[in-house]
Amino acid sequence: MNGRLFLILGDQLHPDPHPLLTDFDPADDQLLMVEAASESTHVWSHKARTALFLSAMRHRAAAFRQTGQTVTYLALGEHPHTSLGDALSACLAEHEHRAVVMLEAGDWRVQEELDAACQRANIPLLIRPDPHFLCSLDDFNTWAGEKSGLRLEFFYRWQRKRHDILMADGEPVGGQWNFDADNRQSFGKKGPGLTPAPERFAPDAMTREVMTLVEQHFPDHPGQLANFAWPVTPEQARQALDDFIRHRLPEFGRWQDAMWGHEPFLWHSLLSTAMNLKLLDPRTVIAATLAAYQAGNVPLAAAEGFIRQILGWREFVRGIYWRQMPGLAEANQYDHKGALPDWFWTGKTQAACLAAAIGQTLQHGYAHHIQRLMITGNFALIAGLEPRQVADWYLAIYVDAVAWVEEPNTLGMALNAWPGMTSKPYCASGAYIKRMSNHCQTCRYQPEPRIGDKACPFTTFYWDFLLRHEERFARNPRMALAVKNISRFPEEERRAIQLHAEKLRANLDSI
Numbered sequence: 001m002n003g004r005l006f007l008i009l010g011d012q013l014h015p016d017p018h019p020l021l022t023d024f025d026p027a028d029d030q031l032l033m034v035e036a037a038s039e040s041t042h043v044w045s046h047k048a049r050t051a052l053f054l055s056a057m058r059h060r061a062a063a064f065r066q067t068g069q070t071v072t073y074l075a076l077g078e079h080p081h082t083s084l085g086d087a088l089s090a091c092l093a094e095h096e097h098r099a100v101v102m103l104e105a106g107d108w109r110v111q112e113e114l115d116a117a118c119q120r121a122n123i124p125l126l127i128r129p130d131p132h133f134l135c136s137l138d139d140f141n142t143w144a145g146e147k148s149g150l151r152l153e154f155f156y157r158w159q160r161k162r163h164d165i166l167m168a169d170g171e172p173v174g175g176q177w178n179f180d181a182d183n184r185q186s187f188g189k190k191g192p193g194l195t196p197a198p199e200r201f202a203p204d205a206m207t208r209e210v211m212t213l214v215e216q217h218f219p220d221h222p223g224q225l226a227n228f229a230w231p232v233t234p235e236q237a238r239q240a241l242d243d244f245i246r247h248r249l250p251e252f253g254r255w256q257d258a259m260w261g262h263e264p265f266l267w268h269s270l271l272s273t274a275m276n277l278k279l280l281d282p283r284t285v286i287a288a289t290l291a292a293y294q295a296g297n298v299p300l301a302a303a304e305g306f307i308r309q310i311l312g313w314r315e316f317v318r319g320i321y322w323r324q325m326p327g328l329a330e331a332n333q334y335d336h337k338g339a340l341p342d343w344f345w346t347g348k349t350q351a352a353c354l355a356a357a358i359g360q361t362l363q364h365g366y367a368h369h370i371q372r373l374m375i376t377g378n379f380a381l382i383a384g385l386e387p388r389q390v391a392d393w394y395l396a397i398y399v400d401a402v403a404w405v406e407e408p409n410t411l412g413m414a415l416n417a418w419p420g421m422t423s424k425p426y427c428a429s430g431a432y433i434k435r436m437s438n439h440c441q442t443c444r445y446q447p448e449p450r451i452g453d454k455a456c457p458f459t460t461f462y463w464d465f466l467l468r469h470e471e472r473f474a475r476n477p478r479m480a481l482a483v484k485n486i487s488r489f490p491e492e493e494r495r496a497i498q499l500h501a502e503k504l505r506a507n508l509d510s511i
């Protein structure tokens with residue numbers, strides 16, 4: 001009987017000492033890493049997403065080898081197995097391992113696949129908690145208890161208190177839990193002015209090799225590789241963090257929700273990829289933010305606004321994912337059935353805001369939160385697109401997409417398909433997008449009209465969405481104002497909006 005098989009997945013690239021290997025016995029145990037084609041094809045993955053994972057995995061394997069650690073590395077194109085499960089099965093058939101050991105996967109589907117492979121081989125699968133997160137799944141479940149609705153605000157306060165972050169004598173520093181009133185401004189007519197270009201990392205030989213491989217294996221996949229510049233090692237991730245703290249964090253909160261044409265990054269951190277691959281620990285990110293605040297380089301509103309994303313939202317959605325799966329994946333409370341228009345994959349739409357968000361996504365595999373939530377997500381919600389198709393698109397198209405973070409954000413937050421995460425849907429008309437961006441200035445549509453050839457599709461669909469669900473929203477106090485607004489519409493206008501929405505919906509590809 002051989003030792004154990006330690007399996008490290010593509011998003012488990014923690015720096016040394018790797019938390020899975022604390023009791024690894026080099027004399028007996030085997031370490032396995034696998035590049036599986038099905039991870040790029042189960043959703044039609046952006047080329048940059050695949051390149052990022054493969055490059056970071058190869059850099060991690062090289063770092064292991066440098067420290068004398070032997071790795072069995074199955075590279076794409078050099079082994080016959082399509083899926084992770086098949087690769088694991090083959091490995092288990094070849095060696096007589098007494099157990100497989102891994103950290104919690106980031107995707108229910110992957111965990112099930114690996115579990116099934118171990119069951120087939122009749123070998124125990126030992127799953128260890130991933131210490132990367134500041135809230136273990138057990139702690140999250142204890143917090144969630146019997147609550148019917150899970151709200152970020154309460155989870156975040158609980159996290160702040162128990163980790164003693166931005167607290168003084170049991171109270172939040174500054175006397176408030178959040179500073180949204182100072183944050184979340186729009187640029188106004190003048191625009192953002194000069195924006196600080198984020199540090200980008202030119203592909204090295206290993207990344208370039210991976211990029212060639214991706215073009216060979218997935219030539220018809222969406223997205224471009226020409227702009228690839230993501231951190232692929234812990235050292236680069238730390239550099240990216242330092243660059244953000246110095247140049248963009250001070251203005252982060254203020255411009256967190258603002259959008260502007262040809263400005264894909266603005267004051268955002270671009271740290272999700274590094275954290276999701278575990279190249280960067282969220283504790284390091286929070287400590288650097290606090291240090292900048294304490295040194296007087298960053299206002300409290302910006303520091304708090306940023307920490308809320310990491311300590312709050314990021315941990316909150318992970319807890320929700322594992323608590324609600326597998327039901328979450330199929331949630332569809334509005335029974336929406338619309339097909340995803342083709343332009344989600346090409347960016348070729350006349351709606352300027354959608355063309356900008358999707359266009360930059362194809363270029364970089366990146367769009368910031370408000371673009372994902374209030375442009376593409378909002379459109380998918382109010383147009384009535386089928387949530388599973390939309391969630392698969394988000395999982396495919398963003399370089400930072402891993403199921404534990406993508407699914408709750410899409411199905412819970414953006415589409416409100418699963419109702420337990422927000423107290424109201426994030427739906428908005430063209431007026432919101434006009435206020436928060438300059439897109440409407442160059443658009444073929446106008447944000448104000450509700451019907452007619454010039455009517456902004458967001459505006460038509462927004463009112464139509466409210467009309468379609470008027471009864472349901474009338475029971476929600478947070479939707480009271482919106483419902484009151486539509487209750488004033490004369491019957492004729494209601495019908496005209498619904499007819500126009502139906503017309504648009506019948507031909508979404510031409511928007």
Ligand SMILES: Cc1cc2nc3c(=O)[nH]c(=O)nc-3n(C[C@H](O)[C@H](O)[C@H](O)COP(=O)(O)OP(=O)(O)OC[C@H]3O[C@@H](n4cnc5c(N)ncnc54)[C@H](O)[C@@H]3O)c2cc1C
Pocket residue numbers: 267268269270271272273275276309310313314315317367368369370372373377394395398400401402405406407409410413414
């Ligand atoms: C529909 C939809 C899908 C999304 N899919 C993903 C995804 O696949 N992967 C992913 O990492 N994020 C996802 N997000 C959350 C968020 O949009 C991204 O984390 C963020 O845009 C990444 O860019 P950034 O690093 O510049 O973030 P910043 O704006 O600089 O924010 C800082 C960090 O906070 C964290 N964060 C902020 N908001 C959230 C959130 N809602 N949930 C979890 N973490 C958050 C991220 O780690 C991020 O790096 C999604 C949001 C929506 C609305």
Ligand code: SF4
Pocket residue numbers: 351352353354429430431433434439440441443444445446447456457458459
């Ligand atoms: S008019 Fe409507 S579709 Fe055009 S940019 Fe503005 S919000 Fe987007």
